[in-house]
Structure formats: C-alpha cells, structure tokens
Amino acid sequence: MASHIVGYPRMGPKRELKFALESFWDGKSTADDLQKVATDLRHSIWKQMADAGIKYIPSNTFSYYDQVLDTTAMLGAVPERYNFTGGEIGFDIYFSMARGNASVPAMEMTKWFDTNYHFIVPELGPNTKFSYSSHKPVSEYKEAKALGIETVPVLIGPVTYLLLSKPAKGVEKSFSPLSLLGSILPIYKEVIAELKAAGASWIQFDEPTLVMDLESHQLEAFTKAYTELESSLSGLNVLVETYFADVPTEAYKTITALKSISGLGFDLVRGTKTLDLVKSAGFPASKYLFAGVVDGRNIWANDLASSISTLETLEAIVGKDKLVVSTSCSLMHTAVDLVNETKLDSEIKSWLAFAAQKVVEVNALAKASAGQKDEAFFSANAAAQASRKSSPRVTNEEVQKGAAALKGSDHRRATNVSARLDAQQKKLNLPILPTTTIGSFPQTMDLRRVRREYKANKISEEEYVKAIKEEISKVVKLQEEFDIDVLVHGEPERNDMVEYFGEQLSGFAFTVNGWVQSYGSRCVKPPVIYGDVSRPKAMTVFWSKMAQSMTARPMKGMLTGPVTILNWSFVRNDQPRFETCYQIALAIKKEVEDLEAAGIQVIQIDEAALREGLPLRKSEQAFYLDWAVHSFRITNCGVQDTTQIHTHMCYSNFNDIIHSIINMDADVITIENSRSDEKLLSVFREGVKYGAGIGPGVYDIHSPRIPSTEEIADRINKMLAVLETNILWVNPDCGLKTRKYAEVKPALTNMVAAAKLLRTQLASTK
Secondary structure, three states, rough: OOEEEOOOOOOOOOOOOHHHHHHHHHHOOOOHHHHHHHHHHHHHHHHHHHHOOOOEEEOOOOOOHHHHHHHHHHHOOOOOOHHHOOOOOOOOOOOHHHHOOOOOOOOEEOOOOOOOOOOEEEEEOOOOOOOOOOOHHHHHHHHHHHHOEEEEEEEEEEEHHHHHHHOOOOOOOOHHHHHHHHHHHHHHHHHHHHHHHOOEEEEEEEEEHHHHHHHHHHHHHHHHHHHOOOOOOOOOOOEEOOOOOOOOHHHHHHHHHOOOEEEEEOOOOOOOOHHHHHHHHHHHHOOEEEEEEEEOOEEEEEOOOHHHHHHHHHHHHHHHHHHHEEEEOOOOHHOOOOOHHOOOOHHHHHOOOOOHHHHHHHHHHHHOOOOOOOOHHHHHHHHHHHHHHHHHHHOHHHHHHHHOOOOOOOOOOOOOHHHHHHHHHHHHHOOOOOEOOEEEEOOOOOHHHEEEEHHHHOOOOHHHHOOOOOOOOHHHHHHHHHHOOOOOOOOOOOOOHHEEEEEEEEEEEEOOOOOOEOOEEEEEEEEEEEEEEEOOOOOOHHHHHHHHHOOOOEEEEEOOOOHHHHHEEEEEOOOOOHHHHHHHHHHHHHHHHHHHHHHEEEEEOOOOOHHHOOOOOOHHHHHHHHHHHHHHHHOOOOOOOOOEEEEOOOOOOHHHHHHHHHOOOOOOOEEOOOOOOOOOOOHHHOOOOOOOEEEEEEOOOOOOOOHHHHHHHHHHHHHHHHOOOHHEOOOOOOOOOOOHHHHHHHHHHHHHHHHHHHHHHHHHOO
C-alpha cells in the first residue's frame, strides 16, 4: 500500500524561514540569501520524506508567504494598485501584495477555513487580466527531480481559488468571482502542460471548498472545470484533495463522477461521516482513495490500531492496490519535529507526534497494510495510548465537577448593556470617540532577551521585574503623550497571548520549538492541553495593578478568552472540546474577579479566535456558537455594572455571526475592519442594531504602512454613517507587538489626531 503526505510545514524546525524573511524585509540580507535558505529547507523536507519511504511526496507546498497568494501570482491576478506590468512576478510585487508598501495597502488577509493560518484574499473583477506570471510549481518540481526525488506538484484548485476570492475594490459586490472560471483555466492548462513536459506523473489539486455547504451552481463549477481540463490532464494521474470536514453527499457524487480525476483525498479525522458515505454510496473502481487517517492538525500520536481498522474497512471497498495512506490535511498546521523537544516531560512526549513523526506513522501504516508491520513500533504506540488513558495527571475530579455544575444557567450579567454603559461612563468619564489600543506594544530585541534570560535563570526575579516595570512605564508614558484615553500596559511580560496563560494553568504542557506558521513570518507556539484545566493562582493581577498605579487614566486588564485559548492550542482529543472550554472559562472567571477586586475598571477578554472555530458545515454551527458564547459569558458574569468588559476579534468574516457576537454581551468589542475594506460595516448598513460599544479597527497593524490622519478620519466617518456616536471607539485593528516603534508612534499619533478632529467637527454641528 502506498503512502502520501498532503503538505508539510515550511518555516523549518527552528523557524529558519521566518528569520530569513524578516532579515530580507529589513534590508539586512539579499534576495539570494533568502532564496538559499528556502532552497535548503525544501531539499531537507523532500529528502526527509523520501528517506521515510513516502511514495507520493508533495512539491509546491513551500511558500514565502501563502499558497493562495502564490496562486494569485501564478495567475498574474495582481490588483492594479501594485503597478504590475507583466512578466514573472518578483519579490517586490509579491510582498507588496502581502504586506503593503509605503504608498499602497496590502490585500485583505483572513483565516484559512477554520484554522489559525491566514491567507491573502484574491481581489478579482470582470476586467481582471490573467497571465502565467509565476512558474514556481514547475521550477520546484524540477528542483526536486534534480535531487532524484519524484514529487506530486500541488496546486490550489481553480474552483476553490475563485470561491475564496472577493470582488475587487470598485467592483459591484454582487459580482461572482466564479464567473471567471473560463478565464483562469487557460493558465492552469499552461501549468499542466509544463509539468507534463517536465515528467510529472501525478498532480494534486487542493479543493477544500468541497467540504462546504455549496450551492448547485458551485458544484457544477467543479464539473465544468475538470471536464474542461480533461484533455490537458490526459496522461497524468490527478488527485483532488479535500480536508477539514466531511464531504457532503452531493459533492461526493460530483467529484466521484469526474472522468479526469484518478484519485480523491478525504480527511477521515475531522470527516468521520465520509467513511460512512464511502460505505453506503460505494467508490469508483477505477479511482484511488487517499485515506487521511493521520491527523494533520493536532500533535497526538496516531492510534495505529484504530487506523488499521479504518484502512481494513476501506480496503474491503476499494481494494488494496487503490488505497493510499495519507495525512488528513497538510502538516503545516502542526509543529515540525518532536526530536527538538529536549525539555518536554517524557511521559507527555510519548503521547505526541509532530510532522516528522506523522510522516513515519503514515509509512508505518502503509507498510503494515501491505503485510510488513513493524511490531516494535506498533507495540510502543499501543503502550503510549494506554499510558495516556490511565495517567492520573490527565484527570482532576474537582475541575470536572465545577464544569458539570455550569449546566442550567446561561451566565448573563444581571443588567442590560445600555444601563451598564451609563454606569461605566459616570465612573470613567471618557470623551466621545474614546481611543485605545488592543493590548500589546512592540516587542523589542531587548525585551525578548530579558524574558529569555529570566527563563534560563540568567537573571534574578528582582532584575526581571525591574526590567518589565521599566518597559511598562515607558509604554504608559508614551500613551499619555499620545493622549490615548484607555491605556494598556503593553504586555512586555508575554511572548504570546495564549502561551502566557497556558504556562500558568494546570493541564497544559509547553514545547521549546513547537512553532506553527500563522501568516507570513508570524509563527505561534500553541500550548498542549493534555488534561483538566484549572488556575492555581492569579496570573495578571500583579502587572495590571503595577500599570494602573502609574497613571490616573483607566488601565485595561488584559486576558485571553477561553475560546481563543482553546482554538489556539493543541487540544486533547479524548473529550469534547466544549468540556475543555468550560474548564478554561472557569479559570479565567477567577482571574477576572481578582482583577476587579484589585481596582481594575476595564478588563479586556480577547476572543480573537471565536469565529475561527466555527464549523465549516452550517448544521454544526449553532451548537458551537452556543457553547463558545456561553464560555465567554461565564468569564465575566459576576462583575459589577461599573466594570467595563471589552473583547477583541480579528481577521475573520464576522458578518455571518454578528448576532452571536451581540449575544456575548460584552460592553465594548474591538474588531478587525480596515484590511477587509470595511466589510464589517456592511452588516450595520443592512439594519443590524448594535447597542454596545464597538471599535472597528481604523488601521491595519499587519502592514508597516503608516496611515495619515486624513485617512483614519475618513474611516471613522464611514463608521459614523452606520453607528451611533456614543458607542464608537477608535483603535487599531489588532495588537502592536509585531510592529516597530518607528511605525507605531506616528500611526497612533495620527489615530488620536483623527479622533480629536472628528470630536471637534461633531461638537461644531450640535
């Protein structure tokens, strides 16, 4: 039985690509330097998979920023503002689309399905000109072949690409990018022809939108696309890969009927119903089934015995020669290599598998299914599975009782939001259009060094506290100089908004090099939730009290919400996710109450990832939103009316869950708005009434570009056209930790100036 990997992490085991990218962007290294790091990483990945015995090794899954942006480059679909004049797209145009530049903003960035990875949203219109402008898929295939490694070139499928696109600025919102299918297929044909000429025998089209609730005309687009490509694909084996959920019945019928397709890939980890569909509907005898039984989105070791059982079931349906063992999705959503975790607890480590180990698991399953079972490997796996199930460190009876007792209450605050806002205003005395930031301030090299040295016991706790106190004082004074109304302490004690809390909660474990790409060079290191969660002691009160003592202005207490901690962690898979979320909510509730008791009047509980966890299928969304919103309300249901609860959300499509956001019952929500071209505001134009405070972001912090006062004022005016003056806040899109002070200072200065300008204008019209 053959083996296959859908995709692989691209940052490198020690984030080599991240550092190479940032060095290049800062002008400290050349394009050649960057390309050398990238080439070395690609070669290492391909060789690793070849050495592990993988038959179908992916190529073109490496990216300098994002695979959807790579497809935009391949198609030459560059928005006019970047002044692309044709030819091969270079780094200048490519990174301008991703990050913006001094004169033009970046393209919109949003979440890749229900993951924490972000992609650059294509901007298309009826006049978009397509041209074959990046030969990367072909060049990387040839690069691997020169090493003696045969690969499967991977492309984002044409239908998924268009379904993920949006109408460009100035184009009617009713425009359907899918209408451009006939315009992009000629480019795909050129790519296919070059891959065939280079000797490729397989090609993989990633079409994950097939797991969505698609309308009939969208499903017909798949039939149209692959029928149109049929003659070009002749002589090639073609794999259509799906992932992240079950394939609906109608989509299954559509893709299994495609003559040009040789194989279909299914996620059998998150798509458990797909197995039943294959059993009941059957599977075409002429096609290969790529069975995604090894989880590409979590770090738990595969239950090999269970996977063998699944494979045996499928083998009885499709035959051994047509069954391929695969990952459930690309491994880019998991950490790179467990070998680098020298400090991880040995028992917990035995329960885990990172990308490198998952490659080995895939091959071990394929060999076992072919009658070459590695008995020692399977025996060690069975022992680890048993250890995890019986370990006393996993279960805390008191925590489980506390979570079970939550049933029967919806945990709402006693007073409605309008009355609470009145009480809070009497206490806080804020101006109209109050200004604030989201939480973090730039993380300088000196600050990172201090945290690193403290963790390594190279400096004392006294020295560490002194250094962090100085940083907080600097950030507080800066905000007062900018004349910001509600301050933050800048989070200098935190490397990551989830990791910081996880380190102080029971039931969490941490890695040293378990990095996962979020977007571009941005990497996160998700904690591992292995057991029941509780809060042994206060986590933020010391720093928040210190910061509040430095200013007479309100100082926000900064917390990460339970849903975001859950969605940005590697979560235990031995109990329902909502049970773990309720446990985290109870822990955060204790912290909220301690902050209030310490005199903190404004507490922000970030739920940046609430929308991200929304199931892809509509039939499953109501249940998720019910327990996710409930978890948030649990955290703050006991505070006084005068304590103002903020939350923050970023980089997702919120319009379809706006009523759930209202149901969270926060006093103020700050939310991404600028990079998506004020998409959020459309929901209010359509008549949704929002009575709580709201701060749609006025500028994009994920770009180094500095917006002018006039530009920000224009954004605020657009907000005032659909939102009441007394509920509108002025703030950036997100935290500032990834930016430099040279960018932050003028941007915040302009932001406050814009708010004051609008206040003056509003006062003069009264």
